[in-house]
Amino acid sequence: MSTPERPTYQQRTAYHVTLLGMVALISSTALVIADLQTREQIEAQRERQLGERIAQVTPVRTAADAPLERTVSVRHDGREHTAWQYLEDGEVAAVALESQAQGYGGTIRVIVGIDRDGEVLAARVTEHQETPGLGDDIEAERSDWIDAFEGRSLGNTAEDDWAVEKDGGEFDQFTGATITPRAVVAAVHTALLAFNAHQGRLLDPRAGQRTAEDATEEADDG
Structure with a gap:
């Protein structure tokens, strides 16, 4: 029994190239769609987490009420x-001000709630890579260590006291x-210094309505 011959067009090189191209195009399109959907989900999750942190360090009642659209950028110490x-x-x-410092495992990011008088309402770690079971006591969910910043300000805590006890400080x-708590102390202190240096603009309700580009330009000029 003879094998049926394939149609002539299937024997042409151009046919196979076109077929492979179509498969590649379909695969690429599927990957792009999946990537876009994943990005949207990740961004939505980040916003929810950010809203929760802002609610924990300011008088905002719920994460849904967090003023995510009222942002002000300031440049301090480079x-x-x-x-x-x-x-x-x-x-x-009040403002929720982001700050960061270098920890043992990498950058530690902190968000600090500060009232208009320059006093810390609360502080929360938003990101870190510290050693589990050792350095992660900076998380409010694991210990109350970070509550020690509540009520602190540049006015009631001397410059030298913004350090851990081993370095002669009060924390x-x-x-x-x-290294881990030392970094968090430094991040909170830096947040207060940034607030003090840019207090006029941070407490200006009009500043939160400006575009991010305008705010960055003004921060550079200041």
Whole structure:
């Protein structure tokens, strides 16, 4: 029994090239669609987590009420900081200010709630790669260590006291992990210094309505 011959067009090189191209195009399109959907989900998750953190360090009642759209950027000590303004009766009553410092395992990011008088309402770690079971006591979910910043300000805590006890400061360190709490203390202190340096703009309710590009340009000019 003879094997049926394939149609002539299937024997042409151009046919196979076109077929492979179509398969590649379909595969690429599927990957792009999946990537876009994943990005949207990741971004939505990040916004939810950010809203939760802002609610934990400001008088915002729920994460859904977090003022994610009221951002102000300031440049302090060579680094840009983002702040979210919390308004009461048209005035900025507090800001949630991002800061960071180098920990043992990498960058530790902190968000600090600061009232208009420059006093810490609360602080929360938003990102870190510290050693589990050793350096992760900086997380509010694991210990109350980070609550020690509440009520602190540049006015009631001397410059030299913004350090762990091992360095002559007022903040506890962890047994076997000094670098981690030292970094968080530095990040919170930096947030207060940035607030103090840019207090006028951070407490200006109009600043939170400007575009990110305008805010960055003004921060560079300041």
